[in-house]
Amino acid sequence: MDTIVNKVDAKGRVSLPSDYRSIIKELSTEIVCYRSLTAPCIEGCTEELLDKLAADIENSMDFFSQEQDDLTNLIFGDAKRFPFDSTGRIVLTEKLLKHAQITDAAVFVGKGRKFQIWNPENWEKEEARIRAEVLKNRPQLNRQPQEAK
Amino acid sequence: MDTIVNKVDAKGRVSLPSDYRSIIKELSTEIVCYRSLTAPCIEGCTEELLDKLAADIENSMDFFSQEQDDLTNLIFGDAKRFPFDSTGRIVLTEKLLKHAQITDAAVFVGKGRKFQIWNPENWEKEEARIRAEVLKNRPQLNRQPQEAK
């Protein structure tokens, strides 16, 4: 999936890029979005994926554990269904937009079975950071001679 | 399922958020609420889920244990049905409101197949606590650069 920039209008509406939509549409007509735990962006996925995550949590821990309690609170307390209409738009909430610092434009970034929505400038920086990180950790990928330390 | 803040009026009435309602409505027009065992909040779910919870408790513990007895007594002794009217409101009892320290506003927090109702300030603190806790226990989730050396 490509990274795509779409406008966010005054009502908070964004078109879900059609590539993203068509993948989901086989299953349903809605996605689930929540604030990323680790980055200033929105994450989106299908409800199936979220259900699976919940089931994994339930199975991997003691049923009455504090940790499980915390995780389900965090995930389901934040996640919300976003049905998209016939023109393919969803309406993001204030909470999500604020977390991702999105005002009038949003970048969709594919991440396998989920995707992220970023403020365009933030994504630019993040992408640069990721590139630098990858090159640092895997120098064999870098076909340029290593001049700098 | 999101977290949603609604007002509690002088009669103790609260609107059950429509997202919550629509999920339940397929089955019935009422929910079951009880005081959380572990937190200063109200828990709510369908009657079906409560039955399942009871079965889980029985399976996960010695059938004759004092512990199981205590747990089932606590939960079922407390649980009460709350039908919601045509406008989607329920009327919470003094006992529940007091336990959750709720006066004039209540936040609904989704929790998978059940949900919790909190005093807004208490939830804010709880959410912060959970986020910190989860990030601490799962450092691999934390992609923030490690500045300290």
Next chain:
DNA sequence: TTGATTCCCATAAAATCCCATGCTATACCA
């Protein structure tokens, strides 16, 4: 009767739907 609880209606605000428009990429034809 009095106090409390339940039901019903009214309203404002917010969420949702629908249609119109312009753009872009692709296909098709000369």
Next chain:
DNA sequence: TGGTATAGCATGGGATTTTATGGGAATCAA
């Protein structure tokens, strides 16, 4: 090859419907 028609998409604006919430009437209980 170049030019044009076409279909799909993103986007804007307005109309419609839902939802939350307040107040009051009706019902029930003590």
